[in-house]
Amino acid sequence: MPHQYPALTTEQKKELQEIAERITAPGKGILAADESTGSMGKRLSPIGVENTEENRRLYRQLLFTADERMDACIGGVIFFHETLYQNTDDGTNFSQLIRDRGIVVGIKVGTHTH
Numbered sequence: 001m002p003h004q005y006p007a008l009t010t011e012q013k014k015e016l017q018e019i020a021e022r023i024t025a026p027g028k029g030i031l032a033a034d035e036s037t038g039s040m041g042k043r044l045s046p047i048g049v050e051n052t053e054e055n056r057r058l059y060r061q062l063l064f065t066a067d068e069r070m071d072a073c074i075g076g077v078i079f080f081h082e083t084l085y086q087n088t089d090d091g092t093n094f095s096q097l098i099r100d101r102g103i104v105v106g107i108k109v110g111t112h113t114h
Contacts (some may be wrong), residue, residue: 023104028075033063034108035080057086064094068101076104 008016023030035043040059041051049055060083077098084107086094095105 019104022102023075025075028073031074031077033060033080033083034078037080037082053082056082060086060094061088064088064097071101071103074103076106079105079107081107 037051037056040056044051044055044059064077065088079095083094088094088097098105
């Protein structure tokens with residue numbers, strides 16, 4: 001069955017291959033930081049932290065600004081949609097922060113089915 005999307009160009013295929021190679025380079029893995037608002041609440045509640053956007057931002061800031069030696073082990077980070085619009089205390093966008101460290105940023109795009 002044909003699909004509605006055009007085939008990738010040679011340039012797009014090359015770019016996709018380069019991204020895949022960066023993510024799966026030897027010794028590297030993917031950091032799944034795509035916890036939904038509800039899942040973040042389950043992480044924060046046991047330590048007595050309210051599940052607010054600011055507290056989720058602070059949690060992610062702690063995670064994304066950890067020791068840079070971890071960069072050698074992370075090829076890609078999966079974000080939750082909210083994370084794309086969040087910044088560090090100094091105003092650096094989380095997505096830019098991760099990319100500046102040579103790590104590929106992705107976003108969770110799936111939907112929940114019940």
